[in-house]
Amino acid sequence: MASEKTFTFDDVSKHTTKKDLYIVIHEKVYDCTDFVDEHPGGEEALLEVAGIDASDAFEDVGHSDEAREILQKFLIGSLRRLPGDEPLHGPVPTQTSSTFSGIKLLLLLLVSAAAVHFSGAYKYLEDVDAREYAERVVAVLNGQSLDTK
Template sequence: MATETKEYTYADVAAHDTKESIYVVIDEKVYDVSAFVDEHPGGEEVMLDVAGQDGTEAFEDVGHSDEAREILSKYLIGNLKRSESDPKPVTISRAAASSSGDSSSGGLPGIVYAVLVAAVAAGGYYYLQLQQQQASA
């Protein structure tokens, strides 16, 4: 017998947009990443930028590793039941613009964006290496 998967509406997800309760949609799946917010290598602000939203584009634009995707899978709570009126996925530029408070800037300049992505990737790699060392010790 197959396990029934819970379905969430976009309104259900949108109600969880605080540090204490973060739901995010990635590829039509709903994740409760509240317990991971303090451990996220990119910092809590990155996650809060997409809290309660569809973060698929932001997640993919960063280029998360297979290990990051494996970690994400632990927080899966169900599928998104999307309607035509639901907002589209958040892009990196919109998330960055909203976090800086300047939505008229249209996002970060190219070099800042590149440095930010590299820093997040390096932080993620370092974090995962530490986790593997601790697990094997």
């Protein structure tokens, strides 16, 4: 490409249909219109990222070197961000709620284990027959009574 064409966010965002589909990957603009029907992930995969920055989605899938070569055939220019443009993709989360929940769960388990140990409750747990306990739990789940008499 002798003189690379530049596109703004506004330009790219107008190309979001199966018959006219632009995507941005790492600040490069690609016209993937002719590839929509051939995309191994189906047309939905491309339509979801049409007109926006698809960099994260492209990298998350882990495309092969061959896929990257195919992509180069559709390169039509580069993205020129204007002042005030929002990022074309969402902010990268620094901490997910699942990570936070995992940390809280680990802390809860550690505190519970310490409480059981220091309260002496573990001595009671040693006397419980695990098989009998499991059978009773299954019985309760099946709606049976726990009356053993």
